[in-house]
Amino acid sequence: MLNLTPKEIADRKALTINPCKTCQPVGALYCALGVHKCMPHSHGSQGCVSYHRTFLTRHFKEPAIASTSSFTEGASVFGGGSNLKTGMKNVFDIYNPDIIAVHTTCLSETIGDDVGSYIMDFDMPEGKLAVHTNTPSYVGSHVTGFYNMMSGFIKYLAESTGTKNGKVGIFPGFVNPGDIRELKRLAGLMEMPYIMFPDQSGVMDSPMTGNYEMYPKGGTTIEEITALGDAKHVLALGMFTSTEPANVLDRKCKVPYDVLPLPMGIEGTDELLMKMAQLSGTEIPQALEDERGQLVDVMLDAHFYHHGKKVAIFGDPDTVLGLTALVLEMGMIPKYVVTGTPGEGFEIKAKEMFAKFGMEGCKAKAAADLFDLHQWIKNESVDLLIGSSYGKQIAKAEEIPFVRAGFPVLDRYAHSYFPIVGYKGALRLVELITNALLDHFDRTCADEDVDVVL
């Protein structure tokens, strides 16, 4: 029924069908929600922010706040300066955040609004702050917007006093609160003092109390962002998400950094922990060695079901590469690896990973859409699909088992509370993947093949 994708592949240059990305501002908004008592502000038409809030609310099943400049016809002709000024004044008056994080939109970028100077001219209430970043929707993707907002915060707030504070900045990448909690747990076990930035845990997974808190307990504080300037080191997780802000911080405050892959799978997590051990001078504790051992144990227990199975993975570049690393470790074949976010590095990195495991015939594509992926699958099918909820239609049409991971997951609950990073996250993914494969087998096999022991 939903299966309208033709098998024959025709060249497409102008038409995007079923996108695998969205625009910068929503990434900037999500980043800003990871700062304590921050109001994200969208400098554009009122529809943008309504869509972004809906998008995030559908993924997290949580309120997602943000204000808007509410552009009118006039603003689009004469510039949005007065809208921003009125908007910021109203936000401080009524919602009383500590800081406003302004991001632009395609509209305010195209008409050439100079948001930096609008903020400079703004009569800032005492003790309040505002930062901004440029997030033209026609460049990059939501991932670009996410790191641009991080860079915006750093440019405005990070300060080097000349005395290091002994902390390590962790840039977790575009991940769920569950992942951030896991990264914090790992840093805690490694006895490594850290500043997590941004930190949506405690914001987008806040507990039910019967009270609505516009600014829940979580989020990186302004003081912490400032203190990033005195950090002894930064661990930038996800090369396509965290490199740029780490670079900005290094240039501004001389904070050295390492770019690591999102710590997904065994090797990715090993690498992070070794780096943490180096930075904290602490040995990796037995507890974490045990977690690693448990993960390997389960992967071995179930490896017959994984080995040689073909997988299609789509989503944001760093998440997709992390998932690719894990499925390779499990003995699966990452047949198609796709991101909508443009950029050459993704394909190079994916091909390196294919080569490392001696994989042949695997395809990687950046700036791709899900129509591409579906056509590839039509021509040579896979055993498993991993990605956002928008893979649902392909999975149904092609009768492929489907594991949801990445952004956005709109049709399942509680997913954002659990990690996919670290050994624990890998263990969870191994369970999800194995269950998806076995559930599919159970549902589709002949009666005589139904077996209570698998």
Place this chain on the structure above:
Amino acid sequence: MSELKILEERKSFIQYGKNQSDGCGSLQCDSDSLSGAVSQRACVYCGARVVLNPITDAFHIVHGPIGCASYTWDIRGSLSSGSELFRNSFSTDLSEQDVVFGGEKKLGKAIEELVAKETPKVIFVYATCIVGVIGDDVDAVCKEAEAKYGIRVIPVKSPGFSGNKSYGYRMACDAIMTLIRPHTGPKKARSVNILGDFNLAGEMWIIQNYMKEIGIEVVSTITGDASYESLIKAPTASLNLVQCAGSMTYLAKQMESEMNIPFVKVSFFGIEDTSASILRVAEAVGTQENVNRAKALIRREEAKLKGFLESRIPRLTGKRAAIYVGGGFKAISLIRQFNAMGIKTVVVGTQTGKPEDYEIIGTLVDDDAVILDDANPTELELFMREKGADILVGGVKERPLAYKLGVAFCDHNHERKHALAGYEGVINFTNEINSSMNSPVWQYLQVPEFLTEEGEHE
């Protein structure tokens, strides 16, 4: 929560009950959101897109950067009895280069690529925020494509900043008029078009079944479960039924003046409004036979519901409801429905209500009920608390807010999973209200004393 503040500029958008004694007497509405407000409201593009999206065999190309296409990809919840084409997302995904050099060529090429592999009958091209600013002449590209491919390619002028969501509805109606205008023909007796139902959870089908039973032909459904072929027959109907008045009154008025098709506003939400609407249609275009059939249908269905409601109402009576929905007419139906359940509506707001809607609302609620236009979360929170609402009826952004406040919730928007229209809808609606309000989970909201710090010390 005494810290919650209402902006001075917002006060004219809020009133208590009907006819306040402040001299101006009426609620301010149908204007732009305030800069800086955390508005629940969307833009012109959103309005146009939600109205046209359910046209099932149309190609909807969103001309602009990717976001506007991504956010509106298959989220409407409209069901189709035919093509599922509309559930795909097509976009020109404009890049920086296009913004500098113009996107016209890319749009023309995108249409060409589409026509090369598919056989569309109609393509809608949505012009988003920057399209006009970078100087693209979308009208010209569409016109050229129509001539070149012999299909309808219709521009939808929907830059987000050019007004509010209501304005987007009008742009969608203009596009529909452009599509159907050339297809006038002789009027069919005893026939109607249904305007402003989007077939969420199959609601259009429920209404169509009623029409079938009473012997009235449904020519065209606009836009729920619509197709190109069914739409172009619309000019031959003898009456337009307008269900979602907010989005479709404008189209109905145009069809009235250009095609001589009168319209009536109907609502198929709640027993009272459903029965009244069925009878009204029969009386307006039918014979005595149709009226008799309508009366029989109404009698039968109302009788069926009586026992059901009697068993449910004791659990609902005395509760308090808050309503925050898109259009004024839906709010009115909901208030009536709640009244029938013995539930008092204490807060009611809409995104796009008109002065006449708010006037009716004022007569349906108590004098101390809060009526507000284009509410933001802070206001909703403030008034739901002040009025002690037990349930909120709203859309996606209001759901988590309600839950956080410990208030039950019913989605009466895109995310409804059960039909809420017609007599079947009364059962679904009542069940949803009941299951959310009476879920055992609410009782765990209170943290028991032995778990709190005070408890530990004892």
